[in-house]
Amino acid sequence: MAQASLTAVALLIGMLLVGQLRSQARPTEISSLPAQELSQLIETLGGRNRELRTGLADIREQLRDYRVAESQGQSALDVTREDLRRITAFAGLAAVEGQGIVLEVDGTLDAIALNDLINELRNAGAEALAVDEIRLTQRSVAIQGPTSLLIDGIEVGERFRLRAIGSPEGLLATIERPGGIISQLEQFIDAAIFARQSDGITLPATSLALVPSVAQPVE
Amino acid sequence: MSSRASSRAFAVRPGWAVSIAAALAVMGFVGAAQWNSSVPRQEFTSSAQQVLAAQVLELEREQGELRAQIADAEAEVQRFQAASTSSSVALAALNQAVAEARLAAGLAAVHGPGAVIEIADSQRVVPAGGNPSSFIVLVDDLRDIVAALWASGAEAVAINDERLVATSSIYGVGASVLVNTAFLSPPFRIVAIGPEGLLDRSLAHDAFVGRVAQRIEFFGLEFATAAAEDLTLPAFVGNTRFRWAVPVDGPS
DSSP: OHHHHHHHHHHHHHHHHHHHHHHHSOOOSGGGSOHHHHHHHHHHHHHHHHHHHHHHHHHHHHHHHHHHHHHTTOOSHHHHHHHHHHHHHHHTSSOEEEEEEEEEEEEEOOHHHHHHHHHHHHHTTOSEEEETTEEOOTTOOEEEOSSSEEETTEEEOSEEEEEEESOHHHHHHHHHSTTSHHHHHHHHSEEEEEEEEEEEEEEOOOSSOOSOSSSEEOO | OHHHHHHHHHHHTHHHHHHHHHHHHHHHHHHHHHHHHHHHHHHHOOHHHHHHHHHHHHHHHHHHHHHHHHHHHHHHHHHHHHHTGGGOHHHHHHHHHHHHHHHHHTOSOEEEEEEEEEEEOOOSOOOTTOOGGGGSOOHHHHHHHHHHHHHTTOSEEEETTEEOOTTOOEEEETTEEEETTEEEOSSEEEEEEOSTTHHHHHHHSHHHHTTHHHHHHHHOOEEEEEEEEEEEEOOOOSOOOOSSOEESSOOO
């Protein structure tokens, strides 16, 4: 009787403790997120889905081109060549040009701050980025070197230009908004950041060989 | 009789009644804490919040469909390319170049040796006056781990199967984490393929040691690592068509 009672009580305590521990954790259930966070998620996910729809339409256009070439007995050479141009540009293996923004940075930015700035621009829709003449790829991260910041093994001085190709208005609005990345950095970092729109940005290709040597394609 | 029964009861009770009393006290304490922490959440789950949550779920569902359609369409493009390979030497060479570019860009699934790093919210009870957000995985933690992996020679990285490419961002919306287009929940599993010693180098790298390693220690974020001989990472699925950037020179 005594043991049964103790077992029942211990079981109840266990259940309550589990419930309590769970209640301390992040509200991963969507319905338990705060309304403001939900609104931001809706805006962000809505924007991402619009990008995906546009991308899907482009792939379908490419497929139409392949079908037309096939039905007319033509070579798919031109369509595939265009695909290669697109992928190399996306990877950073080809130089690209277009509209965007230029950030002139002067001061002591640390590696975390520079990586945060790059991440923010990517999140705002930057399609291609370069720090001075270093084209950024997925592998490019700023790290603290012996005397200065390094990206892809190349030194970055205290004065540098960060250029981003994308919607000039969208990129600028995102980084300059109140509470945005620039105002956050200016609170903690001793650096001046001046951003402007630009109609003619040309970014070089990366100097890195990006084809992996250890990672192999899944057949 | 009554005296015997009474004395028996008195003799037996201390053995377990004290334990039960203590256990009930703990139950009361935990129950009260549970009640206090659950009531506010219920209060905040207003009808407006339910409407917003439903919209988020709908957008996630829509995104899942879009990504599946993109993956199918990309696979069809590759079928066209593979089918036309035999038609000319020039085309075969071009298709080989496309395959290599896909590999470099993160648009092809890859496998190989590397490292697995898992990080999740702390299981510790937030102390009185403590900041609950210190006890959950933040985007900064993920960015630090990923930066340490790239800086240590990783050739391919994915977070919860979201492959990182040149346009990827790791973004925080409140306590929520978005990688590429996807809303991710903990535990976060970061998988990287790279040369031997990748895991050790990344755990010793300044990018890891400087911030996230300390948060793991101080706040008890759940953390586990393993080196592995053969890991598989999926291809990136998403928009790879630029709207604003135009290639300057086509590859020869």
